Amino acid sequence: MVTCKQEALRWVHLYAAGGAIFAAAPLPVSTAPLLATLETHMISVISDIYGAPFSGVTTAAAGGTFTVLGTGLKAAVGRAVRALPVIGPVIRAGTAAATIEAIGYGIVQHFERKFPNKPFSEKSSV
Numbered sequence: 001m002v003t004c005k006q007e008a009l010r011w012v013h014l015y016a017a018g019g020a021i022f023a024a025a026p027l028p029v030s031t032a033p034l035l036a037t038l039e040t041h042m043i044s045v046i047s048d049i050y051g052a053p054f055s056g057v058t059t060a061a062a063g064g065t066f067t068v069l070g071t072g073l074k075a076a077v078g079r080a081v082r083a084l085p086v087i088g089p090v091i092r093a094g095t096a097a098a099t100i101e102a103i104g105y106g107i108v109q110h111f112e113r114k115f116p117n118k119p120f121s122e123k124s125s126v
Contacts, residue, residue, distance in 0.1 A: 001119055001120075002119070002120045003117055003118060003119060003120055004049050004050050004051075004111070004115065004118045004119070004120045005108055005111075005112055005117070005118075006120065007049050007120040008045075008046045008049045008050070008104075008107075008108045008111070009104070009105075009108060011042065011045050011046065011049070011104075012042065012046070012100070012101060012104030012105065012108065013101070015038060015039075015041075015042040015045075015100050015104060016096075016097040016098075016100040016101045016104065017097065018038060019035050019038050019039075019096040019097055019099075019100040020093035020094070020096050020097040021093070022034050022035060022038070022096065023035065023089075023092040023093045023095065023096035023097075024089040024090070024092055024093035025089075026089070031092075031096070035096055035099075035100070038100070039099075039100055039103050040062055042100065042103070042104055042107075043062055043103075043107050046104065046107050046108060046111065047107075047111070049120065050111040050114075050115055050118060051115075051118075051121070052111065052114070052115070
């Protein structure tokens with residue numbers, strides 16, 4: 001039997017990998033808004049897994065918060081490592097992945113406090 005926590009953490013790892021790829025890509029624009037969108041979507045997926053979807057207002061508020069916080073962190077790291085052509089993308093990818101993992105883990109812990117060891121049901125999933 002798979003629990004909601006196991007399924008949610010599986011998705012967190014997938015989103016962290018995707019975020020790392022976005023962050024490492026040599027895009028001409030900042031990846032911070034893309035990563036904030038990814039983080040916000042991850043939260044909606046996790047809430048759907050637990051069968052307790054967030055409202056549109058809550059999701060929008062979370063997305064705005066991630067945009068503000070993530071932009072500062074990711075911009076600081078981006079500027080610091082821009083001069084390192086080989087290792088810079090690796091550091092940016094690691095920072096993005098670690099940030100997404102931390103946010104995802106925090107959201108999973110939030111739902112685990114509300115629904116401890118809830119079995120995962122395909123019907124309530126994404």
